[in-house]
Amino acid sequence: MTDEPRGAAEAVDSVLVALADPTRRQLLDLLAAQGEATATTLAEPLPVSRQAVVKHLAVLATAGLVSGSRVGREVRYAVRPAALNATARWMTALAADWDRRLANIKRVAEAAQRDSR
Amino acid sequence: MTDEPRGAAEAVDSVLVALADPTRRQLLDLLAAQGEATATTLAEPLPVSRQAVVKHLAVLATAGLVSGSRVGREVRYAVRPAALNATARWMTALAADWDRRLANIKRVAEAAQRDSR
């Protein structure tokens, strides 16, 4: 569950939470480098157990950053750029908004200083 | 401490960790809207104590997302767009890298299919 399209806010939230963990970022790096990989394979170079990797992959999948598909007895995971793209856009827009507000505040402050002298 | 310029990796990490918490994002929204505010003021509309807000602001400050300056007996915090901008760029670049890799894999797969028939 928790797989139906959520609101943009929840989507961004889940992506940020997913990316906040260094092990998960490392996992994403490995996946991006290999294209496709199983949880067992991914766990090998990492200092954690396969089960830990499985849990991380579940978090990443909930965030829409990866997806897994069963092939025979193994599950192959791959990276999903869409969610990351969306979050990157959200962050860029937020940064622009801050810049805009700060410029505005600066402008108001200067105007006030002009008036006071 | 922890205020000297760190590596890009740690900077991104701290920003992501900071943004992963919804209360901190709300705090950033409030700060961006008001331009400047104290911890006490920021805590009022929020469902948490002033101390909780202070801790969140400390996390945000470590990430470089806000900065506080003492004015008399109060400490005024303001938003700092630079760290957010840097992280947004990092994320955009990462998304582009994923897209590039996926396109590459797709190309290789198609070439292999052509060869096999």
Place this chain on the structure above:
DNA sequence: TCTATGTGCAACTCTTAAGTTGCACCCGAC
């Protein structure tokens, strides 16, 4: 000076994320 308000520090609770181990199950290969 006295008071009220904002800040800083410390100790504490509570929840949850991260990781572990153990075992049952499934499926491909021999």
Place this chain on the structure above:
DNA sequence: GTCGGGTGCAACTTAAGAGTTGCACATAGA
């Protein structure tokens, strides 16, 4: 069939983050 490697599920431990309360300290203003 059976054997081995890959998955999935569950229970458990542990560490850290989020929040709280209480109190001491500092400063603007009456």
